[in-house]
Amino acid sequence: MKIIRTVTEMQNTSLKLKRDGNTIGFVPTMGFLHEGHLSLIRRARGECDILVVSIYVNPTQFAPGEDIDKYPRDIDRDERLCEEEGVDIIFYPTDEEMYPEGYLTEVRVKRLGEILCGVSRPTHFAGVTTIVSKLFNIVMPDIAVFGQKDAQQAVIIRRMTLDLNFPVKIIVSPTVRESDGLAMSSRNAYLSEKEREIAPALYRSLCLAEKMIKSGKGYDAIEIIVKMRKSILTAGPFDIDYIEIVDAETLEPVENPAGKDVLIALAARLGKTRLIDNIIVGKSKSKLK
């Protein structure tokens, strides 16, 4: 496994690999890898000749005052895990390499980046789409795998890839959860023992919503959200950012979810940790991919 730290070396390596007829698979991450990341890596491994994983905590997707300084990092462990999973190249650039002096350009997907998480994190998705565009131009992948855990991000990346004609096939891979249902996340490392016990209440509320939608009783979105909110707030001192039921592809609000493909998405703070989670109801898993 090779570790590449500069844009020029990564681009030259990808160009040569492609000239030699290899397909390139790509999994962008911010490191501190867990089973969720590894599931993406395994998915990509099966679909390409050369597998590139990027590890980069991208400053432009964090607003001032967010957690970039304390974001967990462990490059030695990440390297070991990538090696074990058969990754060929880790792209591990510095900030100077990615945003050299004079850098001014931004890639922004309108509307989709302004709703859900975009309300409380108004600059976040522009940071994500900017860095992913740059990484696509640097790694030049044929396929790239993203997690359903970040459902809004996946929808935005698909839109951007279409809109900007990136020749990349986007694959979205299911959310990996702890045995008690909590969606795996590098940020779970911030949770205290007590918070960690309470945190699965978010997933339980999503399951409750799914049950209500599938009950055949025709509950509307407001009734479902009220029940979810109550179940979360009964479980612990969550500060709910949003709970929304939206169309799984357009992210437009859905009033009556029965029989439709809907994304139920939420974000909540528990102590100092902001957690997000979601499920898709009404859509077969195979269609998701």
Ligand code: AMP
């Ligand atoms: P991050 O390192 O948090 O930026 O995540 C890198 C990629 O891993 C993104 O595409 C995430 O959606 C994905 N990911 C993070 N957590 C999970 C999870 N629990 N299950 C599946 N994918 C995940």
